[in-house]
Amino acid sequence: MPLLWLFLLVLAIALAAFVLARSRVLAMSGQDRRTLHSLPNYYGSNAAMKSAIPALLVLVVWLIAQPFYVNSVVSDAIPDSAIADTSSRSLLLAEVRRAADGIDLAVSAGAMTEAEARDPDADVETMTATLTEAGAIVTSQITQSVLSAAQQFRVLNDTGYRIMTIAVLLIAAAGAFWGIKETRPDFRARNVVEQGIRVLLIAAASIAILTTLGIVLSLVFNTVEFFRLYPASDFFFGTNWAPSFSGRGGASDLGILPLLWGTFYISIVALVVAVPVGLFSAIYLSEYASPKVRAFAKPMLEVLAGIPTIVYGLFALLTVGPLLVSVFGDEGLGWMQAGTAVMTAGLVMGIMLIPFVSSLSDDIINAVPQAMRDGSYGLGATQSETIRQVVLPAALPGIVGAILLAASRAIGETMIVVLGAGAAARLSLNPFDAMTTVTAKIVSQLTGDSDFASPEALVAFALGMTLFVITLGLNVFALYIVRKYREQYE
Amino acid sequence: MYDTSHHRQETAVTDVKIKAKDVQVYYGDNHAIKDVSVEIENNTVTAFIGPSGCGKSTFLRCLNRMNDTIDICRVEGDILIDGNDIYDKRVDPVQLRAKVGMVFQKPNPFPKSIYDNIAYGPRIHGMARNKAELDEIVERALRRGAIWDEVKDRLNAPGTGLSGGQQQRLCIARAVATEPEVLLMDEPCSALDPIATAQVEELIDELRQNYAVVIVTHSMQQAARVSQKTAFFHLGNLVEYDDTSKIFTNPEDSRTESYITGRIG
Numbered sequence: 001m002p003l004l005w006l007f008l009l010v011l012a013i014a015l016a017a018f019v020l021a022r023s024r025v026l027a028m029s030g031q032d033r034r035t036l037h038s039l040p041n042y043y044g045s046n047a048a049m050k051s052a053i054p055a056l057l058v059l060v061v062w063l064i065a066q067p068f069y070v071n072s073v074v075s076d077a078i079p080d081s082a083i084a085d086t087s088s089r090s091l092l093l094a095e096v097r098r099a100a101d102g103i104d105l106a107v108s109a110g111a112m113t114e115a116e117a118r119d120p121d122a123d124v125e126t127m128t129a130t131l132t133e134a135g136a137i138v139t140s141q142i143t144q145s146v147l148s149a150a151q152q153f154r155v156l157n158d159t160g161y162r163i164m165t166i167a168v169l170l171i172a173a174a175g176a177f178w179g180i181k182e183t184r185p186d187f188r189a190r191n192v193v194e195q196g197i198r199v200l201l202i203a204a205a206s207i208a209i210l211t212t213l214g215i216v217l218s219l220v221f222n223t224v225e226f227f228r229l230y231p232a233s234d235f236f237f238g239t240n241w242a243p244s245f246s247g248r249g250g251a252s253d254l255g256i257l258p259l260l261w262g263t264f265y266i267s268i269v270a271l272v273v274a275v276p277v278g279l280f281s282a283i284y285l286s287e288y289a290s291p292k293v294r295a296f297a298k299p300m301l302e303v304l305a306g307i308p309t310i311v312y313g314l315f316a317l318l319t320v321g322p323l324l325v326s327v328f329g330d331e332g333l334g335w336m337q338a339g340t341a342v343m344t345a346g347l348v349m350g351i352m353l354i355p356f357v358s359s360l361s362d363d364i365i366n367a368v369p370q371a372m373r374d375g376s377y378g379l380g381a382t383q384s385e386t387i388r389q390v391v392l393p394a395a396l397p398g399i400v401g402a403i404l405l406a407a408s409r410a411i412g413e414t415m416i417v418v419l420g421a422g423a424a425a426r427l428s429l430n431p432f433d434a435m436t437t438v439t440a441k442i443v444s445q446l447t448g449d450s451d452f453a454s455p456e457a458l459v460a461f462a463l464g465m466t467l468f469v470i471t472l473g474l475n476v477f478a479l480y481i482v483r484k485y486r487e488q489y490e
Numbered sequence: 491m492y493d494t495s496h497h498r499q500e501t502a503v504t505d506v507k508i509k510a511k512d513v514q515v516y517y518g519d520n521h522a523i524k525d526v527s528v529e530i531e532n533n534t535v536t537a538f539i540g541p542s543g544c545g546k547s548t549f550l551r552c553l554n555r556m557n558d559t560i561d562i563c564r565v566e567g568d569i570l571i572d573g574n575d576i577y578d579k580r581v582d583p584v585q586l587r588a589k590v591g592m593v594f595q596k597p598n599p600f601p602k603s604i605y606d607n608i609a610y611g612p613r614i615h616g617m618a619r620n621k622a623e624l625d626e627i628v629e630r631a632l633r634r635g636a637i638w639d640e641v642k643d644r645l646n647a648p649g650t651g652l653s654g655g656q657q658q659r660l661c662i663a664r665a666v667a668t669e670p671e672v673l674l675m676d677e678p679c680s681a682l683d684p685i686a687t688a689q690v691e692e693l694i695d696e697l698r699q700n701y702a703v704v705i706v707t708h709s710m711q712q713a714a715r716v717s718q719k720t721a722f723f724h725l726g727n728l729v730e731y732d733d734t735s736k737i738f739t740n741p742e743d744s745r746t747e748s749y750i751t752g753r754i755g
Contacts, residue, residue: 290561369598371594371596371598372598372600372601373559374556374559374592374594374598375594375598375599375600375661375664376600376610377556377559377587378554378556378587378591378592378593378594378665379587379588379591379610379611379614379664379665379668380584380585380586380587380588380589380611380614380615380668381584381610381611381614382584385614389610389614390600390610393600393601393602394600394601
């Protein structure tokens with residue numbers, strides 16, 4: 001039975017439970033609905049909840065667990081001798097899966113019967129020919145062990161899904177029965193449904209947290225694997241970044257310092273652009289602009305935040321880079337060799353960050369109570385004195401938080417760097433040199449045909465981990481600052 | 491505390507500090523103040539009373555041009571301080587506000603230290619040439635605000651950490667520090683408990699020796715306790731303006747009598 005049908009069937013059972021429980025409690029209450037503890041719909045929801053949720057949970061867990069079980073059983077059944085000519089057990093298992101898929105395809109296309117597919121004495125040659133004819137992707141001649149493993153794989157999966165269907169339906173029916181059975185006028189269905197909603201909310205929250213945890217763990221394991229292959233001190237203190245790909249000879253230099261330097265240099269240029277412009281525009285918008293101007297200008301500024309970063313990258317590559325070259329290049333001051341440089345990427349990234357800084361700062365400045373301004377005006381202060389000496393100090397923690405958030409955004413930015421700053425990892429003070437960042441290098445280490453077990457590929461995880469720790473630190477620090485000073489004027 | 495019998499009636503020797511003539515205030519199309527003419531005397535506490543929305547706060551804010559910060563507000567008529575029109579084009583409202591201090595309904599200390607709160611005005615107006623002079627100004631203001639003894643050991647603590655009553659006295663001291671000639675108070679005790687209120691009222695009576703004090707209040711007992719002159723506002727009109735003792739014992743207008751006896755408002 002296809003999965004969708006099973007799912008719909010469970011929902012149908014739940015719906016039936018809803019209707020039955022609702023009508024049962026209405027019948028039990030007689031004419032006077034006030035004798036019911038909860039509204040009739042709550043009794044229905046309770047029954048529906050009890051029938052659908054456990055059944056769907058079992059369904060999900062089963063779907064996740066079954067492939068693991070089947071794989072391990074099939075893997076155990078393959079004799080070690082069969083693996084000798086292929087490189088590893090996992091590759092052989094992939095072939096088994098492909099063969100099983102091929103047999104499925106052939107059966108559904110009518111090229112062979114189910115009985116033929118399951119025939120343990122089937123001839124390998126004819127089987128391969130049939131599969132190729134049916135259009136299944138079988139790369140080479142199937143061996144006897146792969147064929148029998150594939151047949152076992154199919155049988156196990158088939159049985160598994162059959163048991164699962166029955167189990168899920170039974171659980172749904174049992175839940176429905178339980179829910180209907182406990183439906184009595186004095187049953188507190190409303191409270192039970194509330195509990196159910198709470199569990200739902202908790203589940204949603206845990207998904208986000210668990211995903212974060214999963215990402216961190218995958219980073220950690222791969223990072224540990226990398227440090228087993230490559231010394232940590234060379235990674236953290238090496239000043240040279242020169243990975244050598246695909247065994248052209250010579251070991252790779254994988255020092256993070258040039259990348260970190262590029263990251264910080266570009267981020268600093270970006271912040272030098274974004275912080276003053278963003279802050280000043282926030283001050284203008286919140287303190288000086290008339291409501292009309294504000295209603296128009298603020299959304300316009302926030303449009304900047306909606307532009308995809310790849311578009312900013314194109315802007316850097318096609319507009320800002322050539323513009324800078326014409327001023328600072330060979331025909332001008334002679335400091336710049338090509339359009340891709342720290343300055344190019346930094347300027348464009350700064351423009352990207354302006355709405356971050358201005359929008360957050362604007363909200364924070366607006367949150368400073370009017371009483372502060374009145375108090376200052378009442379003492380004979382001008383508007384700019386009031387802003388400088390009262391409003392900004394009161395808003396400062398929030399503004400610092402906004403700047404730190406913008407900084408972590410700048411550190412994690414990739415596309416603008418790839419297109420605007422070049423790909424050369426180098427330690428240089430000249431802002432018109434091409435440099436690159438951690439994120440851009442992660443991309444170049446993982447794209448292309450690389451062996452995932454080599455330090456050249458695994459270094460991407462170590463880079464990602466380092467970046468993650470840095471931005472996490474910045475975010476935590478930003479939140480700490482914001483929290484510590486938040487209620488100062490209340 | 492100060493019942494009417496204790497009032498020293500010094501109106502005979504005082505001179506007129508603020509003279510308002512035919513003042514009209516509009517908020518957009520709303521005519522908020524109608525034909526108000528009043529003469530506020532020096533070294534006197536003048537109380538503005540009246541029901542909510544009667545325009546007494548609005549009129550108070552005209553006296554130091556705080557209404558200028560509201561875009562839709564328009565003021566007509568003459569308001570003279572020491573004979574000079576404060577709405578004249580040559581008058582800088584910022585300079586005017588240094589001369590006419592204001593204390594607000596809710597204590598609003600800046601999120602700075604106690605010292606910096608007081609020093610804010612003097613610094614802006616360049617009243618001190620060096621740190622020693624500034625220290626002196628801060629101490630004098632805190633003493634006049636009757637809060638020196640409570641805060642002298644923690645001048646660097648944040649002003650927002652004080653209790654409500656202390657905060658309001660700090661705000662009064664802050665207004666006093668710029669050496670104003672007139673002190674406007676917009677319901678200065680409405681956010682305070684009775685004990686803090688008593689302290690602030692005591693302070694107001696002391697301040698009267700140096701300033702013309704104008705206080706807006708919702709509490710008729712407070713007006714009776716602290717003021718020598720009282721103005722009763724109703725629906726944007728100044729209904730009656732006279733000695734406090736006369737207003738509360740023998741008002742001329744029936745509306746005033748209705749208000750102070752609690753029949754309207």
